[in-house]
Amino acid sequence: MNKTFDNNFKMGCFAALGIPGISLAASFFALGALFKNSGLNAIQSFLSTLIGFALPGQVVMAETLIVNGTLLNILIAVFLTNARLYPMTVNLVPVIRQKSRPRWHYYFLSHFIAVTSWVYMLSNYDKITKESRFSFFLGLGSTLWILSTLATVVGFYTAGILSAKVFVALIFLNPIYFMCMIVSVLNKSHIVATVFLSVILAPILFLVTPDWSVLLAGSISGIISYFIFIR
Amino acid sequence: MSETYIYLAILLTAFATYLPRFLGVFSSDFVNEEGKLFKFVSCVSYGILAALIARIFIHPVGALEQTSTAIRLLAAGLTIVVLFVSKKNVLFSSLFGVILFGILNLYFN
Numbered sequence: 638m639n640k641t642f643d644n645n646f647k648m649g650c651f652a653a654l655g656i657p658g659i660s661l662a663a664s665f666f667a668l669g670a671l672f673k674n675s676g677l678n679a680i681q682s683f684l685s686t687l688i689g690f691a692l693p694g695q696v697v698m699a700e701t702l703i704v705n706g707t708l709l710n711i712l713i714a715v716f717l718t719n720a721r722l723y724p725m726t727v728n729l730v731p732v733i734r735q736k737s738r739p740r741w742h743y744y745f746l747s748h749f750i751a752v753t754s755w756v757y758m759l760s761n762y763d764k765i766t767k768e769s770r771f772s773f774f775l776g777l778g779s780t781l782w783i784l785s786t787l788a789t790v791v792g793f794y795t796a797g798i799l800s801a802k803v804f805v806a807l808i809f810l811n812p813i814y815f816m817c818m819i820v821s822v823l824n825k826s827h828i829v830a831t832v833f834l835s836v837i838l839a840p841i842l843f844l845v846t847p848d849w850s851v852l853l854a855g856s857i858s859g860i861i862s863y864f865i866f867i868r
Numbered sequence: 869m870s871e872t873y874i875y876l877a878i879l880l881t882a883f884a885t886y887l888p889r890f891l892g893v894f895s896s897d898f899v900n901e902e903g904k905l906f907k908f909v910s911c912v913s914y915g916i917l918a919a920l921i922a923r924i925f926i927h928p929v930g931a932l933e934q935t936s937t938a939i940r941l942l943a944a945g946l947t948i949v950v951l952f953v954s955k956k957n958v959l960f961s962s963l964f965g966v967i968l969f970g971i972l973n974l975y976f977n
Contacts, residue, residue: 656959671930681874689882693920696930698881702869711877715884721916722885726892728909731901743896747889752917759910805931806970809940812924813947813965814958819917820948821956831911832918839919840926851923855916863911867904 645769649776652757653784660814661753661781662788663807664692668699669792670804675699679793686789690782691751692811694719717848721855725755732762733770746771749778753811756818827866834858936977943969 665686672682677699685695694715701711726747734743758774765773799807823829835858842850899905924932925940932940947965954960 656962660962667931676869677874678871681871681878684875685878685881689878689885691885694881694885698877700929702874702877705869708873708876708880712880712884715881716887719885720888721913721920723888723892723895724909724913724916726889727896727899728906728913730893730896731899731906734896734901740893743893744890747893748886750889750892752920755913756917801931802970802974805935805973806966808931809943809969810962810966812921813944813969814962815917815921816925816944817947817951817958817961817965819914819921820951821958827907827911828914831915835915835918836922839922843923843927847927851916851919854919854922855914856912857915858918859908859912859915862915863908867907867911 641772641775643772645765645772646776649773649778650780651776652761652773653754653777653780656814657753657757657777658781658784660810661692662784664811665785665788666792666795667804667808668692668695669789669794670796671696671699672789673793673796675703677702677793679790682793683786683790686782686786690748690785691719691722692785714848717852720852722750725752726750729755729758729774732758733774735768735771738771742771746775746778749775749782751778751781752815754778754781756815760818760822827862830866831858831862834861935973939969939972939977943972 668686669682672685677685685698689695689698697714697718698711701714706714729750730743730747733746754774754777757777758770762770819832823832835854838858839850839854842854846853899909925944926937928935928940943965946968947961950964951957951961
């Protein structure tokens with residue numbers, strides 16, 4: 638236990654309390670308001686972020702509920718939206734892996750893998766020793782998760798208090814932060830090429846297949862860059 | 869819409885969210901940090917993330933849908949310029965981007 642909840646864990650918690658936590662909390666604050674308008678109560682809003690922590694999937698759930706979609710619709714739509722978590726997890730676990738740890742630690746930790754924690758960890762892991770990364774990520778991810786859950790409830794209860802213009806600016810913080818984090822770490826040619834190609838392909842594919850555009854654009858770009866720059 | 873239906877929707881959402889994470893941990897056994905497979909997965913992950921961000925800026929859902937695409941793209945473009953001018957200061961650039969977007973959206977939307 639001491640080996641996990643050490644100074645690295647605390648450093649991860651503190652890292653989350655900066656711009657990653659602020660930007661994510663702003664988005665979950667908005668999600669809380671969306672949940673209220675979708676007919677969920679406070680407990681349901683709280684539970685949704687607590688056990689289903691990944692904002693785009695939660696938005697899809699709320700929007701499917703609004704249009705009276707079936708449970709099967711919700712299952713498929715959320716899975717498609719969150720399928721990106723699969724390559725992200727495959728990518729992150731080798732970075733934080735410690736051979737001495739049992740497998741269930743990683744299955745537990747994976748609940749905290751979401752875009753904000755992933756981008757932060759992948760951008761900074763080379764500054765953290767291999768042995769410290771698991772604890773650092775646990776601190777980072779769990780703090781972001783707690784902040785997000787609280788922000789969802791606050792957003793639920795304060796829906797309508799903020800003006801629409803301030804509200805929408807808050808929502809904009811999260812994608813702007815993701816963009817800055819990604820652009821700031823573009824130093825490898827295969828990643829630069831992937832990102833450029835994907836940004837061009839995604840809006841085009843959206844016109845053809847909105848539901849699959851993100852997965853397809855990302856996968857096609859990644860595969861092309863891999864074969865040009867790595868293989 | 870009944871309470872039970874919403875709770876079932878939340879449980880199914882949690883399942884559909886955890887499943888790719890679970891499968892990701894399972895598959896990660898075959899990947900090491902130095903290997904080519906790791907680089908391949910990095911490419912695909914960054915690609916999907918870039919596509920997601922592009923989609924939020926160009927075809928957003930929810931409240932951002934009511935804002936102008938030109939304003940979102942202008943704010944994003946100028947934020948990238950500020951990011952490089954500020955020597956990749958993510959905090960400063962993110963705040964700049966949000967404030968700029970807020971002002972543009974207030975006066976021109």
